[in-house]
Amino acid sequence: MFSILRTLWTVFLHAFRRRETVQYPEERPYLAPRWRGRIILSRDPDGGERCVACHLCSVVCPVACIALQATEDKHGRRYPEWFRINFSRCIFCGLCEEACPTYAIQLTPDFEMGEFVRKNLVYEKEDLLISGVGKYPGYNFYRVAGLAIKGKDKGEAENEQPPVDVRSLMP
């Protein structure tokens, strides 16, 4: 009997505690920057697209919801001609963000993506590409990679030495 009375007293004391409910949509819960929400494609600090259409994200995706087509611009820089993510299949695991070598594809703390028609959940490149750098400011893949594109020849990246001219090694 006394345990019952003690239970009643304990539950009664809960009436004087602060309530834990977050009154959505007036209040929003706090989401950390690494919270895995809506996927975006970011740009580098110079304004160009980061995505080099390497297909690593679509290969690692466990539910095969990413599809893209690679193409090259006139300066030899690879980029996706079209990039499609089917959010009705996406499980927001973040493996694509981990696989991306250029920090292009990122998951953001946004979850308000509700739609009434299922085909509106298939996001094309214009829905995914943002004008900013996303979560990783100051990273430009082409400045640290050895690839040659217009404006940067082989050997002109940061911390890179120019390639050795093999003909100058001959005795």
Place this chain on the structure above:
Amino acid sequence: MSNIITILVIPLAIWLAVLSLAAGLIWGERRLLALFQDRYGPNRCGPLGLGQSVADVVKLFFKEDWVPPFAEKPVFVLAPAIVVVTTLMGFVVVAMAPGIVIADLNVGLLFFLAVSSLGVYSIVLAGWSSNNKYSLVGAMRAAAQMVSYEVFMGLALMGVVLMAGSFNLADIVEAQRRLWFCVPQAVGLVIFLIAGLAETRRIPFDLPEAEGELVAGYHAEYSGMKFAMFFVGEYFGLTLISALAVTLFFGGWLGPGLPALAWFILKTLLLIAFFILVRGSLPRFRYDQLMALGWKVCLPLALVNLAVTGALVLAFPG
């Protein structure tokens, strides 16, 4: 003339008050339970969530009123009505303030006990007419529970009657002018509250009707307004037990300052809140635990209480 007004107005007023309290309890119980559970209850539908009662009632009205083809139709339709009728009949004897009572019967308490016994019929008929094994088992369990707990509900109240010297509820309240009966009859109060919970099938004694048990038990086949009758009948019963406990143990309308009716309503609401606290705190009794508690603990306690009270009343008259 004033007699006619009294005969018409008071029953109508009491009936409307009880009905609005039951509808308000749809909202109130959920909000109170939420308060005890560190969350908000319904607070979106209408101001403060009060529209929830209206929304629930409208929903129940619009539900398909289906009688199973294998059920026995006249009894099936009658059973929920019996719940509501017997509980409302119990309100006839409750004295809310000096003069505000529908029927000032000399055997008021006995009438209440008799009427609550009739409530068992509704459960048994509901389970039987559903023509469904699970409903039947639920109804049999409910009937056994209610009948067992009625035995010592009456016995616990006899202590109060011994001390007050009358079955008339108004006299019992008057007899508490010096000291409320909750002090000398504390054991009786506890037994009455336990028995009251079991009679109205409230948690922790709601095994017959809980959603997860036996597919909602005896009211599994009910939908729409008939289900609403059971649902609201439970709130009627809760209010009746609270009102009676207030009348018999907590001094009825007695109290300094506020008008008599205000005290009665305040005390009844506090006791209803206590019952909702019990609902939010305790796990459900298993059927054998329930019956063991009734027959092996509460009944002997009620008998001992009655014997001691009788001895003391004889030894110290007045």
